[in-house]
Amino acid sequence: MTTNTVKHHLTDALLMAYSAGTLPEAFSLAVAAHVSMCDECRARLGAFDMVGGALVETGETAELSDGSFEATLARIDGAGHENPVKPSPKVEGVLPAPVRDYVGGDLEAVRWRSVGMGVKQAILQTDSDATARLLYIPAGCAVPDHGHNGTELTLVLQGAFSDEVDHFGPGDIEVANEDVDHTPVADPGDDCICLAVTDAPLKFRSLMPRLAQPFLRI
Amino acid sequence: MASPLSAGHDTPLGKVGLSAEAEKVTAEKEKEGARWSECIMRIRDRQDREAFALLFRHFAPRVKAFLMRSGADATLAEECTQEVMATLWQKAHLFDPARASAATWIFTIARNRKIDALRRTRRPEPEDLSWGPEAEPDQEEALALQQESEKLEAAIGALPDKQRELIEKAYFGDLSHSEIAAETGLPLGTIKSRIRLALDRLRHAMK
Numbered sequence: 001m002t003t004n005t006v007k008h009h010l011t012d013a014l015l016m017a018y019s020a021g022t023l024p025e026a027f028s029l030a031v032a033a034h035v036s037m038c039d040e041c042r043a044r045l046g047a048f049d050m051v052g053g054a055l056v057e058t059g060e061t062a063e064l065s066d067g068s069f070e071a072t073l074a075r076i077d078g079a080g081h082e083n084p085v086k087p088s089p090k091v092e093g094v095l096p097a098p099v100r101d102y103v104g105g106d107l108e109a110v111r112w113r114s115v116g117m118g119v120k121q122a123i124l125q126t127d128s129d130a131t132a133r134l135l136y137i138p139a140g141c142a143v144p145d146h147g148h149n150g151t152e153l154t155l156v157l158q159g160a161f162s163d164e165v166d167h168f169g170p171g172d173i174e175v176a177n178e179d180v181d182h183t184p185v186a187d188p189g190d191d192c193i194c195l196a197v198t199d200a201p202l203k204f205r206s207l208m209p210r211l212a213q214p215f216l217r218i
Numbered sequence: 219m220a221s222p223l224s225a226g227h228d229t230p231l232g233k234v235g236l237s238a239e240a241e242k243v244t245a246e247k248e249k250e251g252a253r254w255s256e257c258i259m260r261i262r263d264r265q266d267r268e269a270f271a272l273l274f275r276h277f278a279p280r281v282k283a284f285l286m287r288s289g290a291d292a293t294l295a296e297e298c299t300q301e302v303m304a305t306l307w308q309k310a311h312l313f314d315p316a317r318a319s320a321a322t323w324i325f326t327i328a329r330n331r332k333i334d335a336l337r338r339t340r341r342p343e344p345e346d347l348s349w350g351p352e353a354e355p356d357q358e359e360a361l362a363l364q365q366e367s368e369k370l371e372a373a374i375g376a377l378p379d380k381q382r383e384l385i386e387k388a389y390f391g392d393l394s395h396s397e398i399a400a401e402t403g404l405p406l407g408t409i410k411s412r413i414r415l416a417l418d419r420l421r422h423a424m425k
Contacts, residue, residue, distance in 0.1 A: 016388055016389075017388070018341075019329075019389075020329070020388055020389040020390075020391065021329045021330070021332055021333045021337070021341055021391070022388075022391045023341075024339070025339050025340050025341070025342070028340070028341045028342050029342045032341075032342040032343055032344045032345075033342075033344075035344040036344045036345035039417060040413075040417065042344065042347075042416070043413045043414075043416035043417045044413050045344075046317070046318070046412065046413070046416040047409045047410075047412040047413045047416065048409075049318065049322050049325065049326055050318070050319065050322045050366070050367055050370055050409075050412055051370065051374070051385065051389070051404065051409070052322065052325040052326070052329060052389050053318070053319055053321035053322030053323070053324070053325040053326075053367065054321065054322075054367070054370045054371040054374045055284075055325070055374065055385065055386060055389050056277075056280050056281065056284050056321055056324065056325045056328065057251075057280065057321040057371050058371050058374055058375045059280055059283060059284065059287075059386070060280075060283040060287070061279035061280050061282075061283050062279055062282040062283040062286055062292075062295065063279065063282075064278055064279055064282060064296065064299070065296045068278065068296065068299070068300060069271065069274055069275075069278075071300055072274065072278075072300045072303045072304055073267075075300055075301070075304040076304050076307045076308070079304065079308060096344075096345050097344075097345035097346070098342040098343060098344060098345065101342065102342075126340075127339045127340070129339075
């Protein structure tokens with residue numbers, strides 16, 4: 001699933017928030033899907049996980065309840081030892097594994113709905129803090145204006161598109177904020193399939209820039 | 219801040235019953251991350267309860283503090299800490315010291331528990347890599363990773379309070395995405411060498 005031609009990567013802020021576990025589900029899905037396709041971001045994510053580990057290691061401690069250790073042993077004895085699970089066989093397909101989990105299969109399982117001009121979409125079920133959808137853009141076609149607030153992530157799963165910013169191929173992710181007014185146009189020759197994630201309408205608190213606080217300028 | 223458990227006696231773990239030898243070893247190598255990796259592998263290979271007790275004594279109070287800083291009350295944090303440590307035991311076979319230090323791995327387990335229990339949402343995981351037929355952890359890679367991990371801990375430990383606070387806020391969930399984009403004072407040199415290591419390991423494993 002990995003491609004070594006990825007040119008557009010995740011930002012440090014997104015990787016760090018994913019590592020910390022603070023992103024809305026739809027954004028986590030886009031990060032997980034990109035990391036599935038990009039060795040470099042997989043490696044960067046490993047580094048952010050290591051920062052988390054270092055914070056736990058060098059951080060504060062809290063006093064445990066009486067009998068905490070015994071209670072943990074009891075949990076272990078109650079659950080038994082987990083047998084090593086064989087990794088599921090590698091599936092070749094267009095969709096990376098985390099997206100397949102949401103679709104319930106590869107492309108053939110996607111339930112497309114037309115949004116006009118040949119473009120189709122399929123909303124993926126995530127928590128309501130943000131929205132994830134698959135977009136199907138026929139070769140040479142443009143995505144109709146789909147005005148968004150806040151941050152929008154667009155990950156190319158198949159084909160390629162261009163917008164005012166750049167050209168995006170398989171595995172590339174575009175991280176756009178509200179002041180990027182872009183109209184993706186699929187390359188001629190190959191239909192383009194993307195995972196697009198946006199802050200849900202009127203629910204952009206988690207990703208809205210708050211007023212810069214003084215401590216950020218240190 | 220010193221661990222309330224490091225005093226030796228009169229601790230909530232007073233009944234654990236570590237052998238005198240184990241006590242001595244812990245005292246000597248308290249700081250040595252490699253030892254924690256060994257402990258996890260002793261659990262993996264022979265369900266070693268003494269190794270588990272050592273890990274528990276060191277990490278459980280840290281995991282609990284992490285969960286409380288993330289917004290859990292003491293009761294929930296205690297319950298989740300026990301679950302995290304039990305998960306460590308159950309999933310010890312998945313631990314690979316060439317991919318993560320013990321602290322990193324335990325952090326990811328605690329982070330996942332936090333998302334389930336506190337945020338009640340899902341965090342999709344990236345596609346697992348098939349590490350090939352020679353996926354057996356490489357000693358040299360494990361050692362290199364351990365050294366990077368110690369360097370990072372030292373660098374983070376040496377950060378000015380305000381910068382450390384900012385990074386902590388990001389990881390405990392008090393900081394928005396955009397705020398994280400601001401300068402956090404992360405020790406970038408160490409992070410970059412960690413990234414290089416991981417890339418080397420990926421390329422090696424994919425050969």
